[in-house]
Amino acid sequence: xxxxxxxxxxxxxxxxxxxxxxxxxxxxxxxxxxxxxxxxxxxxxxxxxxxxxxxxxxxxxxxxxxxxxxxxxxxxxxxxxxxxxxxxxxxxxxxxxxxxxxxxxxxxxxxxxxxxxxxxxxxxxxxxxxxxxxxxxxxxxxxxxxxxxxxxxxxxxxxxxxxxxxxxxxxxxxxxxxxxxxxxxxxxxxxxxxxxxxxxxxxxxxxxxxx
Numbered sequence: 708x709x710x711x712x713x714x715x716x717x718x719x720x721x722x723x724x725x726x727x728x729x730x731x732x733x734x735x736x737x738x739x740x741x742x743x744x745x746x747x748x749x750x751x752x753x754x755x756x757x758x759x760x761x762x763x764x765x766x767x768x769x770x771x772x773x774x775x776x777x778x779x780x781x782x783x784x785x786x787x788x789x790x791x792x793x794x795x796x797x798x799x800x801x802x803x804x805x806x807x808x809x810x811x812x813x814x815x816x817x818x819x820x821x822x823x824x825x826x827x828x829x830x831x832x833x834x835x836x837x838x839x840x841x842x843x844x845x846x847x848x849x850x851x852x853x854x855x856x857x858x859x860x861x862x863x864x865x866x867x868x869x870x871x872x873x874x875x876x877x878x879x880x881x882x883x884x885x886x887x888x889x890x891x892x893x894x895x896x897x898x899x900x901x902x903x904x905x906x907x908x909x910x911x912x913x914x915x916x917x918x
Contacts, residue, residue: 785865798876815907
């Protein structure tokens with residue numbers, strides 16, 4: 708029993724570390740892309756070797772390795788990578804565009820969302836972009852959590868993407884690459900973009916089509 712418990716623990720740690728270290732519904736884009744690159748089959752074989760050694764039964768290692776390979780293959784199907792966040796307007800230019808004065812308080816707003824290209828084939832990448840503005844009376848750096856969630860037919864597809872950036876007042880563009888597996892279902896996918904901060908929240912939906 709001890710050996711089997713040890714094997715189970717090793718599997719959980721191994722899979723968790725390779726599957727992008729998902730926590731609280733978010734992915735580290737670099738690590739999630741790396742996990743996908745490893746491939747379910749190769750990773751499953753490695754897990755099988757660990758389990759076989761821990762339990763003393765090669766057969767046990769084989770079936771666990773196959774199962775782990777399947778899980779990792781599913782996790783690695785939809786991946787986020789290449790996150791970029793940059794300032795498009797200075798605080799002064801953003802304030803002018805919004806006719807903003809400090810008396811208005813805080814403004815946290817997603818101005819625009821887009822998916823480029825808007826129509827893709829299975830196996831391709833979609834660049835999920837958003838433009839957002841932050842205006843506060845004190846113009847201090849604001850911690851902003853950026854979230855993307857992709858849905859198809861009302862159900863989540865893969866894990867949501869989440870990252871936190873620190874911005875002063877201004878307008879910013881944010882982009883993250885979303886990779887589709889080769890067997891992605893054809894149809895229209897909804898992309899919900901959100902920004903959350905202590906100064907306010909905003910949300911806007913966009914979409915792309917898999918043909």
